[in-house]
Amino acid sequence: MSVREATPNVAEARRMLKKGIVIAGVGETEQGVLKDRGSFQLLAEATKLTLDDAGITLAEVDGVVTAFSFVEHTLMHATTLCDYLGFHPGYFASVAVGGATAPLMAVQAALAIDAGLAEVVLCVRGDNTRSGISSSGMIAQAREMTQGEFEWPYGVTTIGGYGLLAQRYMYEYNVPQEALAAVVATQSEHGALKWNAMLREPVTIEDVLNSRMIATPFHVLDCSLVNDGAAAFLVTTADRAKGMQTKPVYIAGIGEGYSHQYISQAKSVDSVRDGLGRAGRRAMEVAGITPQDLDVAEIYDSFSFTPLIALEGFGVCGKGEAGNWVLEGNAKLGGKLPMNTHGGLIRQAHLGAMHHIVEAALQLRGEADDSSRGGGNHQVPNAKWAITNGSGGILAATSALVLSSEPPSA
């Protein structure tokens, strides 16, 4: 089988982003068990919060990018939402690449703006996955992560599917369980400061190791959350953002990469790292930075292992070194590269990578201090560069963004 990596046209991506494509507003609802709020209600709530943040009205939005719902299935999610919100923007699209969806929504918005299809694009994702999903819906969701004929019948779960690669990684690099638990402990300290994090009590490495084993190597505390909630961000041009009330955050780099769809077809730990890592490496190349330039990293964390291989793939750490890197405290607030400063999918809530993007934007705006709303200060001082990513499937399709507090240099 011949595999050819597409030659990325970095210059063309830079041309687009140098025009100044920004995130000019963000919004997050409460996260958790929200029994009285339906899927579209949550999307509408996140939309209102985001428009209020930017200081604009719905009438000023001329593009909408949405994702999908596990609860209210529709083949036309974007226009279904537009109808619910009561407006008819000229540009609409739905993106469905699992956990990679959120960064790809931002890319889709940027492309639409660059093509002149829209100028102010609302990107919104959310669902009442916790309260609204049926058991058959839950099973269908798990089945979709696997090859239906040759994986699913063996009783594999999403957790165990990740476990297969995690255990191989731990075997190849002699990585202890403590390294995975350190990701959880680190993020739990951050989640304690985030106003809407579902889990606000910090946990220790021992707490993680003592929690119930679900599928090796993952304990219950190694796993991400299932919740109701929504989040949104507004993408527009730097020029258009001048009329809005927030400090714009620049999309400086975009990238995608993957090595497999089904975990049984992943060739090796190396190939997975390289495939998903390409997303982050490409995003940094477009932005013209190296991992050393990063101030904050909001890294997709479906399980405690997930960020480790991404950190290595992006070049933040060497192969097999991310576990020690986290154990040494580098990922903590105050460490070398604070990671998942909002608690991540493991401690805050799981809406794909939506919250990672919102948190990265808040960090770069200098507004990651939730002291006034019942949380705490989790601001990385003077953060200028952030990387964020999402991964769909089991360490499969990955999309990454580099965001910056400053406009791209000419």
Add this chain to the structure above:
Amino acid sequence: MAEKNEARIKWTAEQIKQGSRPEGRPFWEGTKEHKFLLPLGLDSRPFWYPRAYAPGTLEDVTWKESKGEGTVYSYSVHYIGPNGSFKGDPPHVVALVDLDEGVRVMTNLVKDEENFPSIGPDDVQIGQRVRVVYEVLSEDVTLPRFTPAD
């Protein structure tokens, strides 16, 4: 235990029937005769899972019998499952096995005993040699699984 195993057998057979694509039929016909058939491209290299055309080259597909022997690439001991018949005691072991012919398949690691109970969490390791066993789920479906080689 026995009831649970019956529920698992029923569920698994249903999932395979529902999930089957036409291009996989030769494989499932093969397992009924205790043959593990691998799809090949024109370059005679096996690939997995079955497709209508060889992946990457889109050549026509032929089939060849695997010896059904391989090595554990990785595994995850599952204390949960996609439904109640998998959940709990004993846990089931999901594994990736590299067949000697050069493809990787997902499977369960089981004891070669009546009803093929799961092997214990401490009896599995990466690099372990395994061989195929066939579990008759129904008249239509025979499921290949793997057991430690003697």
